[in-house]
Amino acid sequence: MSNRLALFDCDGTLVDSQHNICTAMDRAFEAVKLAPPARHQTVAVVGLSLPEAMAVLLPEAEADFHLHIAEQYKLVFHAMRGQGMVHEPLFAGIAELIERLDSAGWMLGVATGKSDRGLNLCLTHHGLIERFVTLQTADRHPSKPHPSMIEQAMADAGAVPETTAMIGDTSFDMEMAVAVDARALGVGWGYHPPQDLIAAGAQSVAVDADQLYRHIGGHD
Numbered sequence: 436m437s438n439r440l441a442l443f444d445c446d447g448t449l450v451d452s453q454h455n456i457c458t459a460m461d462r463a464f465e466a467v468k469l470a471p472p473a474r475h476q477t478v479a480v481v482g483l484s485l486p487e488a489m490a491v492l493l494p495e496a497e498a499d500f501h502l503h504i505a506e507q508y509k510l511v512f513h514a515m516r517g518q519g520m521v522h523e524p525l526f527a528g529i530a531e532l533i534e535r536l537d538s539a540g541w542m543l544g545v546a547t548g549k550s551d552r553g554l555n556l557c558l559t560h561h562g563l564i565e566r567f568v569t570l571q572t573a574d575r576h577p578s579k580p581h582p583s584m585i586e587q588a589m590a591d592a593g594a595v596p597e598t599t600a601m602i603g604d605t606s607f608d609m610e611m612a613v614a615v616d617a618r619a620l621g622v623g624w625g626y627h628p629p630q631d632l633i634a635a636g637a638q639s640v641a642v643d644a645d646q647l648y649r650h651i652g653g654h655d
Contacts, residue, residue: 437593442588444547445557455522456481463508483578527643531644543567569588604625605632
């Protein structure tokens with residue numbers, strides 16, 4: 436019998452980190468003497484690993500420059516955290532959702548474009564890290580939508596595609612789930628609009644945490 440796995444994206448799904456990400460992106464571009472991208476452009480690449488995100492934002496630049504500005508972003512974000520400027524509040528109902536799923540016997544995991552350090556700090560701050568049996572980050576995998584994160588998470592949790600739900604707010608999350616035949620469940624409070632999630636393969640898009648709980652359980 437395979438375990439049931441609820442695998443969550445982090446930024447835009449569990450926590451609201453849009454202000455942090457946009458501020459860090461603006462400062463990273465300013466550090467290399469470039470005009471920062473528009474906010475909607477930055478939000479559109481949330482979920483990709485940093486070099487891939489920079490490649491989307493700067494398609495004419497060389498790969499080495501994408502890596503360089505990705506490092507600038509990391510330095511800026513680290514400095515912001517040290518200055519107490521990083522705030523990643525949980526979305527409404529998420530803590531209760533995690534508790535309900537855990538109590539119902541679901542294995543819980545995270546698949547995120549964050550670094551190991553950033554994810555651990557975030558989940559520890561909210562007192563949730565012990566709830567998760569598998570944490571997959573950009574440090575150890577190709578960028579979404581490559582399915583590597585889901586594949587490793589399923590192996591860790593003893594789950595299979597038929598018993599796995601990938602929950603996220605971006606088309607990258609949905610495409611990742613489709614690639615391994617896991618259920619793709621969207622949330623409507625993140626960074627990509629619901630129509631983009633549906634187009635990328637989402638079976639549903641929840642409007643709040645209560646509805647998401649029902650979608651994960653195969654109801655409503």
